[in-house]
Amino acid sequence: MPRFAANLSFLFLDEPFLDRFAAAADQGFQAVEFMFPYEHSSAAVASAMRAAGIQVALFNAPPGDWANGERGLASLPNRRQDFRAAMARAFEYAEAMNCPRIHVVAGVAPAGADRRAMEACYMDNLAWAAEQASGLGRILLIEPINRRDVPGFFLSDFDFAEKVIADIGAPNLRLQFDVYHAQIIHGDLVKRIERQMPWIDHVQIANPPDRREPGNGEIEYRYIFETFDRLGYDGWIGCEYRPAGSTVDSLGWIRDYGVVPKKKA
Numbered sequence: 001m002p003r004f005a006a007n008l009s010f011l012f013l014d015e016p017f018l019d020r021f022a023a024a025a026d027q028g029f030q031a032v033e034f035m036f037p038y039e040h041s042s043a044a045v046a047s048a049m050r051a052a053g054i055q056v057a058l059f060n061a062p063p064g065d066w067a068n069g070e071r072g073l074a075s076l077p078n079r080r081q082d083f084r085a086a087m088a089r090a091f092e093y094a095e096a097m098n099c100p101r102i103h104v105v106a107g108v109a110p111a112g113a114d115r116r117a118m119e120a121c122y123m124d125n126l127a128w129a130a131e132q133a134s135g136l137g138r139i140l141l142i143e144p145i146n147r148r149d150v151p152g153f154f155l156s157d158f159d160f161a162e163k164v165i166a167d168i169g170a171p172n173l174r175l176q177f178d179v180y181h182a183q184i185i186h187g188d189l190v191k192r193i194e195r196q197m198p199w200i201d202h203v204q205i206a207n208p209p210d211r212r213e214p215g216n217g218e219i220e221y222r223y224i225f226e227t228f229d230r231l232g233y234d235g236w237i238g239c240e241y242r243p244a245g246s247t248v249d250s251l252g253w254i255r256d257y258g259v260v261p262k263k264k265a
Contacts, residue, residue, distance in 0.1 A: 002225045004259055005031035005057045007204070007240040011247045018044060021052035027251060028259040033058040033204075033238045036066075038089065042096035049097055056099040057236040058141070058176075058202055062086040063105050071145075072105025074129075075122040075154040079107075087129050094138055101139045101202055103176055104129060106155035118154055123168060130170035141202055143176035146184040149211075158186060158196060165199055174201035178240065183208050183219060190227050197231045206241035213241045213250040221253070 006024040008017065015023050018040060024032050032054055037045045049056055064070030064079065064086070073083040090102050104126065109118060126142070133140050144161050145153045155161055158175075165173050177200045182192055193200075205224075207217025214221035228237070243250035251259070 002228060002237050002257055003031070003235070004254060004257065005029065005033045005236040005238045007033050007035075007238050009035040010240050010242055011250075013247070018048040021048045021054055023247075025052040025054045025262070027248065027261050028254075029054065031055045031057045031236055033236070033240070035060045036063060037093060038062055042093045045093065046096040056097045058101040058103060058238060059090075059093065059097075059099060060103045060105055061090040064107070069108060071150055071153060072107035074104050074125045075107040075109070075118045077117050077121040080121065080125065083125050084128070087132065091132070091136055091138065095136070100137075101141055102133070103141045103143055106142065106145075106153065108150065108152045109154050122154065123164065126164065126173060127168050127170065130168065130173045134170065134172050139172045139174055139201055140170075141174050141176035143178055143204075144181055144185060145178070146181045148184060149181075156185060158182060158192065162196060162199055175199040176202045176204065178204040178206075179219065179221075179224060180204070180206035180208060180211060180240070189219070189224060193224070193227055194231065197233065200233065200235075202235055202238065203228065203233065204238040204240040206239075210244075211242045212244050213239075214253045216244050216250075225257075 006029040008020040012020040012023040021032060037059055064073045073079045073086055094102055130140050142155060142161055144155050144158050147153055147156050161175055165175060175196060177196065179189065183189055186192055207214055207219050
């Protein structure tokens with residue numbers, strides 16, 4: 001039976017961020033994930049999590065200068081020190097929330113960038129970060145992202161992601177498998193999942209072409225969930241989709257999997 005985490009950067013957006021933890025718990029979620037919590041202190045985020053009685057399965061390391069188009073620092077040769085500072089901040093939040101996983105966002109290639117230099121930087125940064133994370137009991141994840149949504153994103157191929165993980169060889173460096181991105185980049189989802197299951201430590205979902213909830217798009221998610229069950233995946237599946245309507249209205253599909261609203265006292 002799949003276990004679902006609500007992505008608070010996509011769901012319950014009618015609530016302030018710190019209130020979304022309770023909103024997710026009220027709808028029956030036992031875990032959440034999100035992109036960037038850094039507008040709030042680590043203590044405030046941890047307090048909201050504890051008050052809601054919910055756990056944090058995953059969040060992202062700081063992305064750099066988001067307003068000016070940066071989408072991660074790991075592959076940017078001129079931002080090595082900034083990357084290390086960003087990871088230190090991520091580790092602080094992970095400790096406060098007792099969160100086991102951090103997504104290390106690869107970054108967007110600047111115009112005219114040297115791909116080989118970016119690859120070397122990416123490998124060095126990930127190897128360093130994985131060593132630091134190991135001492136803190138954390139798992140680092142890398143996620144291929146399609147270039148339709150994020151033009152120029154450095155890590156946009158699942159085969160290359162697998163090679164990066166294998167070449168670095170750190171047991172706590174794993175694959176974040178977003179089914180939405182995999183469908184857009186590669187297709188042939190079941191064979192892709194079967195091949196890369198040994199590397200997968202976290203799953204996310206949304207339905208192309210518009211990044212909607214299961215039942216609203218081109219992927220038959222019931223079969224995908226059955227595939228993960230068949231292969232023995234027992235980790236979290238993050239609901240990182242944009243609801244076609246309200247968040248609550250978008251959750252009809254999930255009720256078949258035991259995620260049901262709490263009864264009001």
